[in-house]
Amino acid sequence: MNVQNIEQYRVGAEPFYRVTAGEDALYEAAYARRMPVMLKGPTGCGKSRFVEYMAWKLGRPLITVACNEDMTASDLVGRYLLDKDGTVWQDGPLTTAARIGAICYLDEVVEARQDTTVVIHPLTDHRRQLPLDKKGELLEAHPDFQLVISYNPGYQSLMKDLKQSTKQRFAALDFDYPEAELEAEIVARETGVDSETAGKLVQVAHRTRNLKGHGLDEGISTRLLVYAGQMIAEGVEPVAACQMTLVTPLTDDPDMRQTLQAAVETFFV
Numbered sequence: 001m002n003v004q005n006i007e008q009y010r011v012g013a014e015p016f017y018r019v020t021a022g023e024d025a026l027y028e029a030a031y032a033r034r035m036p037v038m039l040k041g042p043t044g045c046g047k048s049r050f051v052e053y054m055a056w057k058l059g060r061p062l063i064t065v066a067c068n069e070d071m072t073a074s075d076l077v078g079r080y081l082l083d084k085d086g087t088v089w090q091d092g093p094l095t096t097a098a099r100i101g102a103i104c105y106l107d108e109v110v111e112a113r114q115d116t117t118v119v120i121h122p123l124t125d126h127r128r129q130l131p132l133d134k135k136g137e138l139l140e141a142h143p144d145f146q147l148v149i150s151y152n153p154g155y156q157s158l159m160k161d162l163k164q165s166t167k168q169r170f171a172a173l174d175f176d177y178p179e180a181e182l183e184a185e186i187v188a189r190e191t192g193v194d195s196e197t198a199g200k201l202v203q204v205a206h207r208t209r210n211l212k213g214h215g216l217d218e219g220i221s222t223r224l225l226v227y228a229g230q231m232i233a234e235g236v237e238p239v240a241a242c243q244m245t246l247v248t249p250l251t252d253d254p255d256m257r258q259t260l261q262a263a264v265e266t267f268f269v
């Protein structure tokens, strides 16, 4: 692995991440022991941003893999490819991370099938090894390598959940939407809207978060609030901006849309 390849995984500028409850210090302590970490929390609440920030802070390259159910162990570990000289081995992202000492972030890991997930087992216990069976290599992870996974609690069925033997290889941090004042600060900072507008957007979100389980699978995320703020900062009239970013993406149910629209109008008309 040459230096240029490592550089492509560096987090360049400091990502903006607002620490909400000392999670940076907890993560740092876990990283000091190279403990695998699981980030739990609803969509759009800052998990990915947090990993980018921590990779930057710790000066480690970051390799992110979006997991899905069609993913195989070879997609993570690597495979032989045909080229003009015959077959060449190509490392998968997990192998690359273990070789170069990167933080490997497996996003939405429950989406992967269990037979795919088990390849991380020898990497996430005292062995810190990755067997590349097809290549006949037993890779010892670089001393700086760490594995991080994300997990949306509540989304998985019984069929689709991590095995206990996978779960119990990770320390876990709970994430949630930041408390109102902080979330408004984040929205203002990310989008350029004034703090009053940001505060109103957060209040709309709070109304919808109370409807979780009562007609909504999930309330409005911080990510969607950032979209709303961006549209408003582009000069779009706030009610139209909110409709496009907070109401329409969230639900197709006409009654629920009306409820959400009414919440928007409470604050923006």
Ligand SMILES: Nc1ncnc2c1ncn2[C@@H]1O[C@H](COP(=O)(O)OP(=O)(O)OP(=O)(O)O)[C@@H](O)[C@H]1O
Binding pocket: 016, 017, 018, 019, 020, 041, 042, 043, 044, 045, 046, 047, 048, 049, 050, 107, 150, 152, 178, 186, 190, 222, 223, 226
């Ligand atoms: N604490 C925070 N500091 C700064 N920005 C934040 C914070 N929390 C959320 N955000 C904002 O919310 C957006 C969404 O966060 P992110 O992409 O990290 O969500 P996620 O939890 O990884 O969601 P998913 O599970 O859908 O991948 C970010 O792009 C950022 O604008």
Ligand SMILES: [Mg+2]
Binding pocket: 047, 048, 049, 107, 150
């Ligand atoms: Mg994410």
